[in-house]
Amino acid sequence: MNQLKIRVWDGKQMYYNIEGWNKNSFCTSIYNDNWISGEMSLFTGNVDKKGADIYFGDLVKAPSGKIFKVIWDDEGLSIRLQSKDLFYYNFNVPLFEVIGNIYQDEKLFIHQ
Numbered sequence: 001m002n003q004l005k006i007r008v009w010d011g012k013q014m015y016y017n018i019e020g021w022n023k024n025s026f027c028t029s030i031y032n033d034n035w036i037s038g039e040m041s042l043f044t045g046n047v048d049k050k051g052a053d054i055y056f057g058d059l060v061k062a063p064s065g066k067i068f069k070v071i072w073d074d075e076g077l078s079i080r081l082q083s084k085d086l087f088y089y090n091f092n093v094p095l096f097e098v099i100g101n102i103y104q105d106e107k108l109f110i111h112q
Contacts, residue, residue, distance in 0.1 A: 005043035007055055009103040010036050039103060044070065044079050046093045053098075059109055060096040067109055069102060 006018040015036055041055040048054055058070045060081065068081035080087055081096075100108050 003043065003045075005053065005055075007041050007043075008036055008038040009041070009101075010038035014101070014104065041101070046079070048096050048098045049094050050097060054093070054096075055101070057102045058098050059100045059102065059105055061099045063095050067099065068096075069109055 005016075008015045008018055015038075018040075039057070041057040044054045044056060046054045048060065054060065054070055056070055056072055056079075060068050060070060062068060062081075066083055066086070068083045068086075071080050071082050072078075073080040099105070102109065
């Protein structure tokens with residue numbers, strides 16, 4: 001069973017190890033009892049070629065150099081990689097490398 005890991009981007013900072021949340025995306029950090037509001041991302045249960053956790057919303061680089069966004073596919077109920085012109089449903093996770101996320105590094109995805 002995969003470990004449930006959540007991170008939250010509040011527009012300025014990424015918070016990891018979130019211990020609680022509600023449907024309005026308000027979260028409390030495991031480090032303190034302060035409530036933070038922001039975009040929540042879940043851990044996919046996968047790690048990249050360097051052992052880094054992969055979250056939904058991460059940007060990953062393929063061996064070809066192409067950059068993909070990690071998203072959830074509602075229809076296929078699975079993880080999917082999306083670029084500007086391609087989708088991958090079945091991919092070899094250990095070949096990819098996390099290079100950022102859509103909150104802090106969107107320019108990497110847009111300007112590829």
